[in-house]
Amino acid sequence: MSERIWTAALVVIGDEILSGRTQDRNIAQIASWLNVQGIRLREVRVVPDVEDAIVEAVNQLRTRHDYLFTTGGIGPTHDDITVDAIARALGVPVVVHPDAQAILADYYAERGGLTEMRLRMARAPEGSSLIPNRFSGAPGIRHGNVFIMAGVPHITAGMLDALTGSLEGGAPVLSEQIGCWVAESEIADLLVSTEHAHEGSQIGSYPFFREGRVGCNFVVRSTSRQVLDACAADLAARLDAGGWPAIVGGI
Amino acid sequence: MSERIWTAALVVIGDEILSGRTQDRNIAQIASWLNVQGIRLREVRVVPDVEDAIVEAVNQLRTRHDYLFTTGGIGPTHDDITVDAIARALGVPVVVHPDAQAILADYYAERGGLTEMRLRMARAPEGSSLIPNRFSGAPGIRHGNVFIMAGVPHITAGMLDALTGSLEGGAPVLSEQIGCWVAESEIADLLVSTEHAHEGSQIGSYPFFREGRVGCNFVVRSTSRQVLDACAADLAARLDAGGWPAIVGGI
Structure with missing residues:
Protein backbone atom coordinates (compact mmCIF):
# COMPACT_ATOMS: atom_id res chain seq x y z
CA MET A 1 0.00 0.00 0.00
CA SER A 2 1.65 3.22 -1.05
CA GLU A 3 0.18 6.37 0.27
CA ARG A 4 0.33 9.99 -0.80
CA ILE A 5 2.52 11.96 1.59
CA TRP A 6 1.59 15.61 2.11
CA THR A 7 4.45 17.96 2.79
CA ALA A 8 4.93 21.54 3.92
CA ALA A 9 7.72 24.07 4.28
CA LEU A 10 8.04 27.06 6.59
CA VAL A 11 9.78 30.38 6.04
CA VAL A 12 10.50 32.23 9.30
CA ILE A 13 10.96 35.91 8.49
CA GLY A 14 12.77 38.08 10.97
CA ASP A 15 16.03 39.79 11.82
CA GLU A 16 15.19 39.20 15.49
CA ILE A 17 15.63 35.44 15.06
CA LEU A 18 18.86 35.78 13.05
CA SER A 19 20.35 38.21 15.57
CA GLY A 20 19.70 35.80 18.42
CA ARG A 21 17.50 38.34 20.21
CA THR A 22 14.38 36.19 20.01
CA GLN A 23 14.15 32.44 20.55
CA ASP A 24 11.95 31.05 17.76
CA ARG A 25 8.90 29.13 18.97
CA ASN A 26 7.00 28.88 15.69
CA ILE A 27 9.02 26.05 14.14
CA ALA A 28 8.12 23.54 16.87
CA GLN A 29 4.55 24.81 17.16
CA ILE A 30 3.79 24.65 13.44
CA ALA A 31 5.61 21.31 13.06
CA SER A 32 3.50 19.71 15.80
CA TRP A 33 0.27 21.15 14.42
CA LEU A 34 1.04 20.03 10.86
CA ASN A 35 1.76 16.53 12.06
CA VAL A 36 -1.73 16.28 13.56
CA GLN A 37 -3.14 17.42 10.20
CA GLY A 38 -1.29 14.55 8.48
CA ILE A 39 1.19 16.92 6.85
CA ARG A 40 4.96 16.66 7.30
CA LEU A 41 7.15 19.67 7.72
CA ARG A 42 10.09 18.98 5.42
CA GLU A 43 12.14 22.16 5.39
CA VAL A 44 12.43 25.42 7.28
CA ARG A 45 14.30 28.54 6.26
CA VAL A 46 14.95 31.53 8.46
CA VAL A 47 15.52 34.65 6.36
CA PRO A 48 16.12 38.31 7.21
CA ASP A 49 13.70 41.22 6.65
CA VAL A 50 15.02 41.60 3.10
CA GLU A 51 12.60 41.38 0.19
CA ASP A 52 14.88 39.46 -2.18
CA ALA A 53 15.61 36.83 0.47
CA ILE A 54 11.91 36.32 1.20
CA VAL A 55 11.00 36.11 -2.49
CA GLU A 56 13.72 33.52 -3.16
CA ALA A 57 12.76 31.29 -0.26
CA VAL A 58 9.02 31.50 -0.96
CA ASN A 59 9.41 30.72 -4.64
CA GLN A 60 11.81 27.81 -4.08
CA LEU A 61 9.61 26.20 -1.45
CA ARG A 62 5.99 26.84 -2.52
CA THR A 63 6.43 24.79 -5.69
CA ARG A 64 8.21 21.92 -3.92
CA HIS A 65 5.61 21.31 -1.23
CA ASP A 66 1.85 21.05 -0.86
CA TYR A 67 1.77 23.92 1.60
CA LEU A 68 4.03 26.82 2.47
CA PHE A 69 3.74 28.72 5.74
CA THR A 70 5.46 31.95 6.66
CA THR A 71 5.72 33.63 10.07
CA GLY A 72 6.62 37.21 10.89
CA GLY A 73 6.69 40.61 9.24
CA ILE A 74 2.96 41.35 8.97
CA GLY A 75 2.69 44.17 11.52
CA PRO A 76 2.24 47.88 10.80
CA THR A 77 5.85 49.07 10.87
CA HIS A 78 8.46 49.81 8.21
CA ASP A 79 10.27 46.49 8.73
CA ASP A 80 7.07 44.52 8.05
CA ILE A 81 7.58 43.69 4.37
CA THR A 82 6.23 40.14 4.18
CA VAL A 83 3.03 40.97 2.24
CA ASP A 84 4.91 42.96 -0.39
CA ALA A 85 7.57 40.29 -0.78
CA ILE A 86 5.07 37.44 -1.11
CA ALA A 87 2.92 39.37 -3.59
CA ARG A 88 6.05 39.87 -5.68
CA ALA A 89 6.90 36.17 -5.39
CA LEU A 90 3.37 35.29 -6.55
CA GLY A 91 3.38 37.88 -9.32
CA VAL A 92 0.25 39.68 -8.12
CA PRO A 93 -0.33 43.25 -6.86
CA VAL A 94 -0.90 44.19 -3.23
CA VAL A 95 -4.45 45.35 -2.53
CA VAL A 96 -6.36 46.46 0.57
CA HIS A 97 -8.54 43.48 1.46
CA PRO A 98 -12.04 44.86 2.22
CA ASP A 99 -12.85 42.25 4.88
CA ALA A 100 -9.53 42.88 6.61
CA GLN A 101 -10.20 46.60 6.52
CA ALA A 102 -13.62 46.03 8.13
CA ILE A 103 -12.10 43.80 10.83
CA LEU A 104 -9.45 46.40 11.64
CA ALA A 105 -11.93 49.30 11.60
CA ASP A 106 -14.01 47.36 14.12
CA TYR A 107 -11.00 46.37 16.26
CA TYR A 108 -9.61 49.93 16.40
CA ALA A 109 -13.01 51.67 16.77
CA GLU A 110 -12.41 51.99 20.50
CA ARG A 111 -8.63 52.02 20.30
CA GLY A 112 -8.01 55.36 18.60
CA GLY A 113 -9.36 54.63 15.12
CA LEU A 114 -7.99 53.07 11.95
CA THR A 115 -4.94 55.18 11.06
CA GLU A 116 -3.05 54.93 7.79
CA MET A 117 -0.31 52.86 9.45
CA ARG A 118 -2.86 50.45 10.94
CA LEU A 119 -4.50 50.11 7.55
CA ARG A 120 -1.21 48.62 6.35
CA MET A 121 -2.30 45.44 8.15
CA ALA A 122 -5.28 45.10 5.76
CA ARG A 123 -2.96 44.81 2.75
CA ALA A 124 -2.78 41.41 1.06
CA PRO A 125 -1.69 39.85 -2.23
CA GLU A 126 -4.61 40.14 -4.67
CA GLY A 127 -6.78 37.01 -4.55
CA SER A 128 -6.14 36.22 -0.88
CA SER A 129 -8.57 34.97 1.73
CA LEU A 130 -8.19 35.73 5.43
CA ILE A 131 -7.22 33.60 8.44
CA PRO A 132 -9.00 34.78 11.60
CA ASN A 133 -6.94 36.25 14.43
CA ARG A 134 -8.93 36.19 17.62
CA PHE A 135 -6.29 38.01 19.65
CA SER A 136 -5.34 41.25 17.97
CA GLY A 137 -7.44 42.11 14.95
CA ALA A 138 -4.95 41.88 12.08
CA PRO A 139 -5.75 38.62 10.26
CA GLY A 140 -3.46 36.06 8.67
CA ILE A 141 -3.60 35.61 4.92
CA ARG A 142 -4.03 32.63 2.62
CA HIS A 143 -3.19 32.76 -1.08
CA GLY A 144 -3.40 29.38 -2.82
CA ASN A 145 -1.04 27.09 -0.94
CA VAL A 146 0.71 29.95 0.87
CA PHE A 147 -0.27 30.75 4.47
CA ILE A 148 1.00 34.02 5.94
CA MET A 149 1.00 33.91 9.75
CA ALA A 150 2.02 36.25 12.56
CA GLY A 151 5.45 36.27 14.19
CA VAL A 152 4.13 36.42 17.77
CA PRO A 153 3.70 32.74 18.73
CA HIS A 154 0.38 32.96 20.60
CA ILE A 155 -1.22 34.85 17.72
CA THR A 156 0.02 32.21 15.28
CA ALA A 157 -1.38 29.55 17.64
CA GLY A 158 -4.83 31.14 17.32
CA MET A 159 -4.51 31.24 13.53
CA LEU A 160 -3.53 27.56 13.46
CA ASP A 161 -6.61 26.76 15.57
CA ALA A 162 -8.73 28.54 12.99
CA LEU A 163 -7.20 26.40 10.21
CA THR A 164 -7.48 23.06 12.06
CA GLY A 165 -9.16 20.43 9.95
CA SER A 166 -9.37 22.60 6.83
CA LEU A 167 -6.19 21.41 5.08
CA GLU A 168 -6.11 18.15 3.20
CA GLY A 169 -3.50 15.75 4.58
CA GLY A 170 -2.62 12.09 4.78
CA ALA A 171 -2.20 9.74 7.71
CA PRO A 172 -0.55 11.48 10.64
CA VAL A 173 2.76 10.10 11.88
CA MET B 1 33.57 54.45 5.31
CA SER B 2 32.44 51.18 3.83
CA GLU B 3 33.32 48.11 5.75
CA ARG B 4 33.59 44.45 4.86
CA ILE B 5 30.65 42.55 6.33
CA TRP B 6 31.28 38.94 7.33
CA THR B 7 28.34 36.59 7.00
CA ALA B 8 27.44 33.06 8.02
CA ALA B 9 24.69 30.53 7.41
CA LEU B 10 23.51 27.65 9.58
CA VAL B 11 22.08 24.28 8.56
CA VAL B 12 20.19 22.58 11.39
CA ILE B 13 20.04 18.86 10.63
CA GLY B 14 17.41 16.78 12.35
CA ASP B 15 14.05 15.09 11.99
CA GLU B 16 13.47 15.83 15.69
CA ILE B 17 13.26 19.57 14.96
CA LEU B 18 11.00 19.14 11.91
CA SER B 19 8.66 16.80 13.79
CA GLY B 20 8.22 19.34 16.58
CA ARG B 21 9.58 16.89 19.18
CA THR B 22 12.56 19.06 20.04
CA GLN B 23 12.61 22.82 20.46
CA ASP B 24 15.69 24.11 18.65
CA ARG B 25 18.10 26.10 20.81
CA ASN B 26 21.08 26.24 18.47
CA ILE B 27 19.82 28.99 16.16
CA ALA B 28 19.65 31.61 18.92
CA GLN B 29 22.84 30.38 20.57
CA ILE B 30 24.92 30.39 17.39
CA ALA B 31 23.40 33.70 16.23
CA SER B 32 24.36 35.43 19.48
CA TRP B 33 27.85 33.95 19.46
CA LEU B 34 28.48 34.90 15.83
CA ASN B 35 27.41 38.46 16.52
CA VAL B 36 30.08 38.80 19.19
CA GLN B 37 32.64 37.52 16.66
CA GLY B 38 31.59 40.30 14.26
CA ILE B 39 29.86 37.84 11.92
CA ARG B 40 26.20 38.10 10.91
CA LEU B 41 23.98 35.08 10.62
CA ARG B 42 22.11 35.66 7.36
CA GLU B 43 20.19 32.45 6.71
CA VAL B 44 19.21 29.26 8.51
CA ARG B 45 17.83 26.10 6.98
CA VAL B 46 16.38 23.19 8.92
CA VAL B 47 16.61 19.98 6.89
CA PRO B 48 15.70 16.34 7.62
CA ASP B 49 18.13 13.44 8.13
CA VAL B 50 18.23 12.90 4.36
CA GLU B 51 21.57 13.01 2.56
CA ASP B 52 20.36 14.81 -0.58
CA ALA B 53 18.70 17.53 1.48
CA ILE B 54 21.87 18.13 3.52
CA VAL B 55 24.09 18.18 0.43
CA GLU B 56 21.85 20.70 -1.32
CA ALA B 57 21.66 23.07 1.65
CA VAL B 58 25.40 22.86 2.39
CA ASN B 59 26.41 23.48 -1.19
CA GLN B 60 24.01 26.40 -1.70
CA LEU B 61 25.08 28.13 1.49
CA ARG B 62 28.82 27.47 1.88
CA THR B 63 29.61 29.39 -1.30
CA ARG B 64 27.34 32.33 -0.46
CA HIS B 65 28.74 33.06 2.98
CA ASP B 66 32.10 33.38 4.71
CA TYR B 67 31.22 30.62 7.15
CA LEU B 68 28.79 27.73 7.24
CA PHE B 69 27.82 25.99 10.46
CA THR B 70 25.85 22.79 10.82
CA THR B 71 24.33 21.26 13.95
CA GLY B 72 23.16 17.71 14.53
CA GLY B 73 23.68 14.23 13.11
CA ILE B 74 27.24 13.53 14.30
CA GLY B 75 26.51 10.82 16.88
CA PRO B 76 27.18 7.08 16.56
CA THR B 77 23.79 5.86 15.32
CA HIS B 78 22.37 4.98 11.92
CA ASP B 79 20.51 8.31 11.58
CA ASP B 80 23.76 10.28 12.04
CA ILE B 81 24.66 10.95 8.41
CA THR B 82 26.01 14.49 8.57
CA VAL B 83 29.68 13.61 8.02
CA ASP B 84 28.91 11.47 4.96
CA ALA B 85 26.61 14.11 3.48
CA ILE B 86 29.08 16.96 3.99
CA ALA B 87 31.98 14.94 2.58
CA ARG B 88 29.86 14.33 -0.52
CA ALA B 89 28.98 18.04 -0.72
CA LEU B 90 32.70 18.89 -0.50
CA GLY B 91 33.70 16.17 -2.97
CA VAL B 92 36.13 14.45 -0.60
CA PRO B 93 36.17 10.96 0.93
CA VAL B 94 35.35 10.19 4.54
CA VAL B 95 38.38 9.07 6.57
CA VAL B 96 38.98 8.14 10.20
CA HIS B 97 40.70 11.16 11.72
CA PRO B 98 43.66 9.85 13.79
CA ASP B 99 43.43 12.58 16.44
CA ALA B 100 39.69 11.99 16.83
CA GLN B 101 40.32 8.26 17.18
CA ALA B 102 42.90 8.94 19.91
CA ILE B 103 40.49 11.29 21.76
CA LEU B 104 37.70 8.70 21.62
CA ALA B 105 40.01 5.82 22.66
CA ASP B 106 41.01 7.88 25.68
CA TYR B 107 37.44 8.94 26.50
CA TYR B 108 36.06 5.39 26.25
CA ALA B 109 39.05 3.70 27.95
CA GLU B 110 37.12 3.53 31.21
CA ARG B 111 33.68 3.47 29.59
CA GLY B 112 33.72 0.03 27.94
CA GLY B 113 36.28 0.62 25.20
CA LEU B 114 36.20 2.03 21.68
CA THR B 115 33.69 -0.15 19.81
CA GLU B 116 33.16 -0.06 16.07
CA MET B 117 30.01 2.05 16.48
CA ARG B 118 31.83 4.56 18.70
CA LEU B 119 34.63 4.77 16.16
CA ARG B 120 32.04 6.18 13.74
CA MET B 121 32.40 9.43 15.68
CA ALA B 122 36.06 9.69 14.56
CA ARG B 123 35.04 9.84 10.90
CA ALA B 124 35.52 13.15 9.11
CA PRO B 125 35.73 14.57 5.59
CA GLU B 126 39.36 14.20 4.42
CA GLY B 127 41.36 17.34 5.21
CA SER B 128 39.41 18.29 8.33
CA SER B 129 40.68 19.66 11.61
CA LEU B 130 38.94 19.07 14.93
CA ILE B 131 36.93 21.32 17.26
CA PRO B 132 37.41 20.30 20.91
CA ASN B 133 34.41 18.94 22.83
CA ARG B 134 35.11 19.17 26.53
CA PHE B 135 31.87 17.41 27.51
CA SER B 136 31.59 14.09 25.75
CA GLY B 137 34.67 13.11 23.77
CA ALA B 138 33.42 13.20 20.17
CA PRO B 139 34.87 16.36 18.62
CA GLY B 140 33.34 18.84 16.17
CA ILE B 141 34.89 19.13 12.74
CA ARG B 142 36.16 22.02 10.64
CA HIS B 143 36.76 21.72 6.90
CA GLY B 144 37.64 25.02 5.22
CA ASN B 145 34.76 27.38 5.98
CA VAL B 146 32.44 24.57 7.12
CA PHE B 147 31.99 23.94 10.87
CA ILE B 148 30.24 20.73 11.90
CA MET B 149 28.81 21.01 15.41
CA ALA B 150 26.81 18.78 17.76
CA GLY B 151 23.02 18.80 17.98
CA VAL B 152 22.90 18.82 21.80
CA PRO B 153 22.98 22.55 22.68
CA HIS B 154 25.35 22.43 25.66
CA ILE B 155 27.89 20.42 23.68
CA THR B 156 27.68 22.95 20.84
CA ALA B 157 28.12 25.72 23.44
CA GLY B 158 31.42 24.13 24.49
CA MET B 159 32.54 23.87 20.86
CA LEU B 160 31.70 27.55 20.28
CA ASP B 161 33.77 28.46 23.35
CA ALA B 162 36.68 26.58 21.82
CA LEU B 163 36.32 28.59 18.59
CA THR B 164 35.92 32.00 20.25
CA GLY B 165 38.28 34.57 18.81
CA SER B 166 39.61 32.26 16.09
CA LEU B 167 37.33 33.33 13.23
CA GLU B 168 37.99 36.52 11.31
CA GLY B 169 35.08 38.95 11.51
CA GLY B 170 34.21 42.62 11.22
CA ALA B 171 32.77 45.08 13.67
CA PRO B 172 30.12 43.45 15.84
CA VAL B 173 26.60 44.85 15.69
Missing part, protein backbone atom coordinates in the same frame (compact mmCIF):
# COMPACT_ATOMS: atom_id res chain seq x y z
CA LEU A 174 2.21 8.26 15.15
CA SER A 175 5.00 7.93 17.67
CA GLU A 176 5.94 6.07 20.81
CA GLN A 177 8.82 6.91 23.11
CA ILE A 178 11.03 4.44 24.97
CA GLY A 179 13.81 5.51 27.32
CA CYS A 180 16.83 3.62 28.57
CA TRP A 181 19.86 4.31 30.81
CA VAL A 182 22.37 3.32 28.16
CA ALA A 183 25.06 5.06 26.12
CA GLU A 184 23.77 5.62 22.59
CA SER A 185 26.96 4.14 21.17
CA GLU A 186 26.30 0.79 22.86
CA ILE A 187 22.99 0.12 21.16
CA ALA A 188 23.51 1.67 17.73
CA ASP A 189 23.52 -1.77 16.04
CA LEU A 190 20.44 -2.87 17.95
CA LEU A 191 18.53 0.17 16.66
CA VAL A 192 19.44 -0.53 13.04
CA SER A 193 18.41 -4.18 13.17
CA THR A 194 15.13 -3.38 14.99
CA GLU A 195 14.19 -0.71 12.45
CA HIS A 196 15.01 -3.05 9.56
CA ALA A 197 12.81 -5.78 11.06
CA HIS A 198 9.74 -3.49 10.91
CA GLU A 199 9.11 -2.04 7.48
CA GLY A 200 7.40 1.34 7.66
CA SER A 201 8.95 2.19 11.02
CA GLN A 202 11.62 4.71 11.86
CA ILE A 203 13.61 4.97 15.10
CA GLY A 204 15.19 8.22 16.25
CA SER A 205 17.74 8.26 19.02
CA TYR A 206 18.08 11.22 21.43
CA PRO A 207 20.91 10.88 23.94
CA PHE A 208 21.08 12.93 27.13
CA PHE A 209 23.22 13.35 30.24
CA ARG A 210 21.21 13.67 33.45
CA GLU A 211 21.74 13.01 37.17
CA GLY A 212 25.35 12.11 36.39
CA ARG A 213 24.40 9.30 33.99
CA VAL A 214 24.07 8.95 30.25
CA GLY A 215 20.76 7.80 28.82
CA CYS A 216 18.83 7.81 25.61
CA ASN A 217 15.24 8.29 24.50
CA PHE A 218 14.16 6.45 21.38
CA VAL A 219 11.22 7.69 19.34
CA VAL A 220 9.59 5.05 17.15
CA ARG A 221 7.51 6.54 14.32
CA SER A 222 5.09 5.06 11.81
CA THR A 223 1.85 6.00 10.10
CA SER A 224 0.54 2.51 10.96
CA ARG A 225 -0.57 1.86 14.53
CA GLN A 226 0.12 -1.87 14.04
CA VAL A 227 3.69 -1.35 12.76
CA LEU A 228 4.33 1.20 15.51
CA ASP A 229 3.19 -1.09 18.32
CA ALA A 230 5.11 -4.09 16.96
CA CYS A 231 8.32 -2.11 16.49
CA ALA A 232 8.11 -0.42 19.90
CA ALA A 233 7.45 -3.74 21.66
CA ASP A 234 10.32 -5.39 19.81
CA LEU A 235 12.70 -2.54 20.69
CA ALA A 236 11.75 -2.75 24.37
CA ALA A 237 12.24 -6.53 24.35
CA ARG A 238 15.66 -6.27 22.69
CA LEU A 239 16.82 -3.61 25.16
CA ASP A 240 15.62 -5.72 28.11
CA ALA A 241 17.37 -8.79 26.68
CA GLY A 242 20.60 -6.80 26.36
CA GLY A 243 20.50 -5.93 30.05
CA TRP A 244 19.21 -2.36 29.61
CA PRO A 245 15.69 -2.14 31.08
CA ALA A 246 13.41 -0.23 28.71
CA ILE A 247 11.20 2.48 30.17
CA VAL A 248 8.05 2.79 28.06
CA GLY A 249 7.06 6.45 27.65
CA GLY A 250 10.65 7.63 27.90
CA ILE A 251 12.81 9.05 30.64
CA LEU B 174 25.92 46.83 18.84
CA SER B 175 22.38 47.25 20.12
CA GLU B 176 20.35 49.22 22.61
CA GLN B 177 16.81 48.46 23.69
CA ILE B 178 14.10 50.97 24.49
CA GLY B 179 10.63 49.98 25.69
CA CYS B 180 7.37 51.89 25.65
CA TRP B 181 3.73 51.28 26.60
CA VAL B 182 2.40 52.15 23.18
CA ALA B 183 0.65 50.31 20.36
CA GLU B 184 3.14 49.63 17.59
CA SER B 185 0.73 51.03 15.02
CA GLU B 186 0.75 54.45 16.71
CA ILE B 187 4.47 55.07 16.33
CA ALA B 188 5.25 53.38 13.02
CA ASP B 189 5.90 56.74 11.30
CA LEU B 190 8.06 57.94 14.17
CA LEU B 191 10.29 54.86 13.81
CA VAL B 192 10.80 55.40 10.09
CA SER B 193 11.74 59.05 10.45
CA THR B 194 14.08 58.35 13.38
CA GLU B 195 15.88 55.60 11.50
CA HIS B 196 16.23 57.80 8.40
CA ALA B 197 17.74 60.59 10.51
CA HIS B 198 20.62 58.34 11.61
CA GLU B 199 22.48 56.74 8.72
CA GLY B 200 23.95 53.38 9.66
CA SER B 201 21.26 52.66 12.24
CA GLN B 202 18.44 50.16 12.13
CA ILE B 203 15.39 50.04 14.41
CA GLY B 204 13.47 46.81 15.00
CA SER B 205 10.05 46.88 16.64
CA TYR B 206 8.82 44.02 18.86
CA PRO B 207 5.26 44.42 20.12
CA PHE B 208 3.89 42.52 23.10
CA PHE B 209 0.76 42.20 25.21
CA ARG B 210 1.42 42.02 28.95
CA GLU B 211 -0.45 42.81 32.17
CA GLY B 212 -3.49 43.66 30.07
CA ARG B 213 -1.68 46.38 28.09
CA VAL B 214 0.01 46.59 24.73
CA GLY B 215 3.61 47.67 24.58
CA CYS B 216 6.59 47.57 22.31
CA ASN B 217 10.31 47.08 22.63
CA PHE B 218 12.52 48.81 20.08
CA VAL B 219 15.99 47.50 19.33
CA VAL B 220 18.34 50.04 17.81
CA ARG B 221 21.33 48.48 16.04
CA SER B 222 24.51 49.86 14.54
CA THR B 223 28.14 48.87 14.20
CA SER B 224 29.07 52.39 15.33
CA ARG B 225 28.77 53.21 19.04
CA GLN B 226 28.35 56.89 18.16
CA VAL B 227 25.52 56.30 15.67
CA LEU B 228 23.87 53.87 18.09
CA ASP B 229 23.91 56.28 21.03
CA ALA B 230 22.66 59.21 18.93
CA CYS B 231 19.83 57.19 17.37
CA ALA B 232 18.73 55.65 20.68
CA ALA B 233 18.75 59.04 22.44
CA ASP B 234 16.78 60.59 19.58
CA LEU B 235 14.21 57.77 19.62
CA ALA B 236 13.72 58.13 23.38
CA ALA B 237 13.32 61.92 23.03
CA ARG B 238 10.75 61.57 20.23
CA LEU B 239 8.73 59.01 22.20
CA ASP B 240 8.78 61.23 25.29
CA ALA B 241 7.72 64.24 23.20
CA GLY B 242 4.82 62.19 21.77
CA GLY B 243 3.53 61.48 25.26
CA TRP B 244 4.85 57.90 25.47
CA PRO B 245 7.56 57.77 28.16
CA ALA B 246 10.54 55.77 26.86
CA ILE B 247 12.02 53.13 29.16
CA VAL B 248 15.73 52.77 28.39
CA GLY B 249 16.77 49.10 28.54
CA GLY B 250 13.34 47.92 27.47
CA ILE B 251 10.30 46.56 29.26
